[in-house]
Amino acid sequence: MIDMAFLVTAFAALFVVIDPIGLTPIFVALTQGMSAAKRRALAIRACVIGFLILLVFALFGEAVLGFIGISMPAFRVAGGILLFLTALDMLFERRQKRRRDQADEEDEDDEDPSVFPLAIPLIAGPGAIATIILLVGQTEGPTGFAAVMGVLLAVLALVMVLFLAAGLLERLLGRVGINVVTRLLGMLLAALSVQFVLDGLRSFGLGG
Structure with missing residues:
Protein backbone atom coordinates (compact mmCIF):
# COMPACT_ATOMS: atom_id res chain seq x y z
CA MET A 1 0.00 0.00 0.00
CA ILE A 2 1.51 3.32 -1.08
CA ASP A 3 1.38 6.09 1.52
CA MET A 4 -0.78 8.98 0.29
CA ALA A 5 1.56 11.46 1.98
CA PHE A 6 4.44 10.10 -0.12
CA LEU A 7 2.41 10.50 -3.32
CA VAL A 8 1.60 14.10 -2.43
CA THR A 9 5.26 14.80 -1.66
CA ALA A 10 6.34 13.12 -4.91
CA PHE A 11 3.86 15.17 -6.91
CA ALA A 12 4.92 18.40 -5.23
CA ALA A 13 8.61 17.66 -5.76
CA LEU A 14 8.24 16.81 -9.45
CA PHE A 15 5.85 19.71 -10.02
CA VAL A 16 8.17 22.33 -8.59
CA VAL A 17 11.28 20.87 -10.25
CA ILE A 18 9.76 20.51 -13.73
CA ASP A 19 7.84 23.77 -13.11
CA PRO A 20 5.04 23.59 -15.73
CA ILE A 21 3.99 27.19 -15.07
CA GLY A 22 7.53 28.47 -15.50
CA LEU A 23 7.92 26.47 -18.72
CA THR A 24 4.78 27.94 -20.27
CA PRO A 25 6.23 31.34 -21.26
CA ILE A 26 9.26 29.57 -22.74
CA PHE A 27 6.96 27.37 -24.82
CA VAL A 28 5.07 30.43 -26.02
CA ALA A 29 8.32 32.08 -27.09
CA LEU A 30 9.63 28.97 -28.86
CA THR A 31 6.40 28.38 -30.78
CA GLN A 32 5.56 31.98 -31.60
CA GLY A 33 3.80 32.26 -34.97
CA MET A 34 3.14 28.50 -35.24
CA SER A 35 -0.30 27.08 -35.95
CA ALA A 36 -2.35 25.50 -33.16
CA ALA A 37 -1.87 22.05 -34.73
CA LYS A 38 1.91 22.39 -34.83
CA ARG A 39 2.00 23.69 -31.27
CA ARG A 40 -0.05 20.69 -30.17
CA ALA A 41 2.28 18.25 -31.95
CA LEU A 42 5.36 19.88 -30.38
CA ALA A 43 3.79 19.79 -26.91
CA ILE A 44 2.94 16.08 -27.18
CA ARG A 45 6.37 15.17 -28.59
CA ALA A 46 8.26 17.13 -25.92
CA CYS A 47 6.29 15.54 -23.07
CA VAL A 48 6.65 12.00 -24.45
CA ILE A 49 10.40 12.38 -24.95
CA GLY A 50 10.79 13.94 -21.49
CA PHE A 51 8.89 11.03 -19.93
CA LEU A 52 11.02 8.42 -21.72
CA ILE A 53 14.24 10.08 -20.56
CA LEU A 54 13.08 10.20 -16.95
CA LEU A 55 11.80 6.60 -17.21
CA VAL A 56 15.28 5.42 -18.22
CA PHE A 57 16.82 7.13 -15.20
CA ALA A 58 14.07 5.77 -12.94
CA LEU A 59 14.83 2.22 -14.14
CA GLN A 96 13.98 31.68 -15.88
CA LYS A 97 16.83 33.73 -17.35
CA ARG A 98 18.98 30.62 -17.79
CA ARG A 99 16.10 28.71 -19.38
CA ARG A 100 15.47 31.57 -21.81
CA ASP A 101 19.18 31.64 -22.69
CA GLN A 102 19.19 27.87 -23.29
CA ALA A 103 16.06 28.15 -25.41
CA ASP A 104 17.53 30.98 -27.47
CA GLU A 105 20.79 29.10 -28.04
CA GLU A 106 19.08 25.90 -29.17
CA ASP A 107 16.38 27.61 -31.22
CA GLU A 108 18.67 29.69 -33.44
CA ASP A 109 18.86 27.15 -36.26
CA ASP A 110 16.17 24.65 -35.25
CA GLU A 111 12.49 24.95 -36.13
CA ASP A 112 11.53 21.92 -34.00
CA PRO A 113 12.30 22.69 -30.33
CA SER A 114 10.47 19.61 -28.98
CA VAL A 115 13.66 17.62 -28.23
CA PHE A 116 16.05 20.49 -27.55
CA PRO A 117 15.46 22.54 -25.52
CA LEU A 118 11.93 21.53 -24.42
CA ALA A 119 12.42 17.84 -23.55
CA ILE A 120 16.11 18.31 -22.69
CA PRO A 121 17.01 20.20 -20.53
CA LEU A 122 13.80 22.08 -19.72
CA ILE A 123 11.54 19.11 -18.83
CA ALA A 124 14.07 16.34 -18.11
CA GLY A 125 16.77 18.51 -16.59
CA PRO A 126 19.30 17.66 -13.85
CA GLY A 127 16.83 18.50 -11.09
CA ALA A 128 14.09 16.28 -12.52
CA ILE A 129 16.54 13.41 -13.07
CA ALA A 130 17.85 13.68 -9.50
CA THR A 131 14.31 13.86 -8.12
CA ILE A 132 13.02 10.82 -10.03
CA ILE A 133 15.98 8.71 -8.86
CA LEU A 134 15.44 9.85 -5.27
CA LEU A 135 11.71 9.11 -5.35
CA VAL A 136 12.14 5.65 -6.89
CA GLY A 137 14.84 4.95 -4.29
CA GLN A 138 12.30 5.60 -1.53
CA THR A 139 9.85 2.97 -2.81
CA GLU A 140 9.88 -0.82 -2.86
CA GLY A 141 8.69 -3.23 -5.51
CA PRO A 142 6.77 -2.77 -8.76
CA THR A 143 3.83 -1.10 -7.00
CA GLY A 144 5.99 1.71 -5.65
CA PHE A 145 7.71 2.19 -8.99
CA ALA A 146 4.36 2.30 -10.79
CA ALA A 147 3.08 4.87 -8.29
CA VAL A 148 6.04 7.18 -8.95
CA MET A 149 5.59 6.77 -12.70
CA GLY A 150 1.89 7.60 -12.30
CA VAL A 151 2.78 10.79 -10.44
CA LEU A 152 5.31 11.67 -13.15
CA LEU A 153 2.66 11.11 -15.84
CA ALA A 154 0.25 13.35 -13.93
CA VAL A 155 2.82 16.16 -13.79
CA LEU A 156 3.66 15.78 -17.48
CA ALA A 157 -0.07 15.79 -18.29
CA LEU A 158 -0.27 19.16 -16.56
CA VAL A 159 2.73 20.32 -18.57
CA MET A 160 0.94 19.35 -21.77
CA VAL A 161 -2.32 21.02 -20.72
CA LEU A 162 -0.50 24.25 -19.88
CA PHE A 163 1.45 24.09 -23.14
CA LEU A 164 -1.79 23.73 -25.08
CA ALA A 165 -3.33 26.62 -23.13
CA ALA A 166 -0.11 28.64 -23.08
CA GLY A 167 -1.43 31.72 -24.78
CA LEU A 168 -4.52 31.97 -22.59
CA LEU A 169 -2.60 31.33 -19.36
CA GLU A 170 -0.01 33.96 -20.20
CA ARG A 171 -2.73 36.55 -20.73
CA LEU A 172 -4.53 35.60 -17.50
CA LEU A 173 -1.52 35.56 -15.17
CA GLY A 174 0.60 38.20 -16.79
CA ARG A 175 4.28 38.64 -16.06
CA VAL A 176 3.67 39.58 -12.42
CA GLY A 177 1.42 36.57 -11.80
CA ILE A 178 3.95 34.15 -13.28
CA ASN A 179 6.72 35.68 -11.13
CA VAL A 180 4.61 35.32 -7.97
CA VAL A 181 3.77 31.66 -8.70
CA THR A 182 7.42 30.88 -9.49
CA ARG A 183 8.55 32.31 -6.15
CA LEU A 184 5.92 30.36 -4.24
CA LEU A 185 7.04 27.16 -5.95
CA GLY A 186 10.64 28.05 -5.10
CA MET A 187 9.81 28.28 -1.40
CA LEU A 188 8.09 24.88 -1.51
CA LEU A 189 11.02 23.33 -3.35
CA ALA A 190 13.49 24.74 -0.79
CA ALA A 191 11.58 23.03 2.02
CA LEU A 192 11.39 19.73 0.12
CA SER A 193 15.10 19.86 -0.68
CA VAL A 194 15.96 20.29 3.01
CA GLN A 195 13.76 17.27 3.75
CA PHE A 196 15.73 15.21 1.20
CA VAL A 197 18.98 16.18 2.93
CA LEU A 198 17.60 15.33 6.38
CA ASP A 199 16.34 11.95 5.11
CA GLY A 200 19.77 11.17 3.67
CA LEU A 201 21.57 12.15 6.88
CA ARG A 202 19.10 10.08 8.90
CA SER A 203 19.82 7.06 6.68
CA PHE A 204 23.55 7.49 7.30
CA GLY A 205 22.87 7.56 11.02
CA LEU A 206 20.76 4.40 10.89
CA GLY A 207 23.37 2.68 8.78
CA GLY A 208 26.00 3.42 11.40
Missing part, protein backbone atom coordinates in the same frame (compact mmCIF):
# COMPACT_ATOMS: atom_id res chain seq x y z
CA PHE A 60 18.63 2.31 -14.22
CA GLY A 61 19.68 5.37 -12.22
CA GLU A 62 20.11 3.57 -8.89
CA ALA A 63 21.93 0.64 -10.55
CA VAL A 64 24.39 3.06 -12.17
CA LEU A 65 24.94 4.76 -8.80
CA GLY A 66 25.61 1.39 -7.16
CA PHE A 67 28.03 0.43 -9.93
CA ILE A 68 30.16 3.51 -9.31
CA GLY A 69 29.94 3.13 -5.53
CA ILE A 70 27.47 5.88 -4.57
CA SER A 71 24.88 5.00 -1.93
CA MET A 72 21.30 6.23 -2.06
CA PRO A 73 21.69 8.25 1.18
CA ALA A 74 24.68 10.05 -0.35
CA PHE A 75 22.76 10.71 -3.54
CA ARG A 76 19.77 11.87 -1.50
CA VAL A 77 21.93 14.49 0.26
CA ALA A 78 23.53 15.57 -3.03
CA GLY A 79 20.16 15.69 -4.75
CA GLY A 80 18.72 17.76 -1.92
CA ILE A 81 21.54 20.29 -2.26
CA LEU A 82 21.00 20.44 -6.02
CA LEU A 83 17.27 21.01 -5.54
CA PHE A 84 17.98 23.72 -2.97
CA LEU A 85 20.18 25.55 -5.50
CA THR A 86 17.34 25.23 -8.01
CA ALA A 87 14.98 26.74 -5.44
CA LEU A 88 17.34 29.69 -4.97
CA ASP A 89 17.38 30.19 -8.74
CA MET A 90 13.57 30.26 -8.77
CA LEU A 91 13.38 32.70 -5.87
CA PHE A 92 15.86 35.13 -7.42
CA GLU A 93 14.73 34.75 -11.08
CA ARG A 94 18.02 33.22 -12.23
CA ARG A 95 16.30 30.00 -13.37
